[in-house]
Amino acid sequence: MPALLDPVLDLLTLRATVTEAAPVAARMRRLRLEGHALAGLDVRPGQQVRVHVTSGLTRRTYSIWRYDPEGALELCVLDHPGAGPGALWARAAAVGDEVRLGRPEGSFTVRPDATHHVFAGDETAAVAFGAMLAALPASARVAGCVETGSAADRLPLAHGDRIGWLVRGTTALPDAVRELAPEPGGIAYVAGEARTVQRVRQVLREAGWDRRSVLTKPFWAPGKRGLE
Helix, strand or coil: CCHHHHHHHHHHCEEEEEEEEEEEECCEEEEEEECHHHCCCCCCCCCEEEEECCCCCCEEEEEEEEEECCCEEEEEEECCCCCCHHHHHHHHCCCCCEEEECCCECCCCCCCCCCCEEEEEEHHHHHHHHHHHHCCCCCCCEEEEEEECCHHHCCCCCCHHHEEEEECCCCCHHHHHHHHCCCCCCEEEEEEEHHHHHHHHHHHHHCCCCHHHEEEEEEECCCCCCCC
8 A cells, every 4th residue: 555645544544454364154254353443443233344455545345243342353255256356355365464444334233122133135244144143142033034155155143043044046035035924023134135135125015014124235236346
């Protein structure tokens, strides 16, 4: 990164160092970042950070998989054919690399006081779902459907025995949610590909869910780099 940018970036970003880099699923690489600047952050389960993934100002947004208030957070980055700068960065990241990232942000977060929780999404949503599910007690009422390219892409999720896993190309996610028939009254978290998110939201609305009880996050759309 050009040295002239350092003073500005020091004001706008946090510095961290990669301390672990390893696969967590077939197409997911887990990166642990540590640093004094990461200590004591206000992090809500489901939030994300913007990471500088090149020597310039290119940034990509990733959900936080785990956070340690002592000064560490973990990301899980999806690798795929035709990978862009973010996936290439994660693929090459090695212990000792310096990383710059923004502060945690986003309103797509778990609502712990809800009577029950429903999760619906794909691989790109599973990381945020992981943080949300881990924040819920063992007694929480949880249900949901997560679609992946293959069984090997599944992340280890808390309450995972209550999540229905789908392999892409079999049952479509909106149809799976319709079959699940979650009762209204709780909170539904719907994330992933933009059009699928819209269709799942419509399924829930048709089933009697109030629009304010369906939280959505379109992470991506075909032909686009990403959505905020």
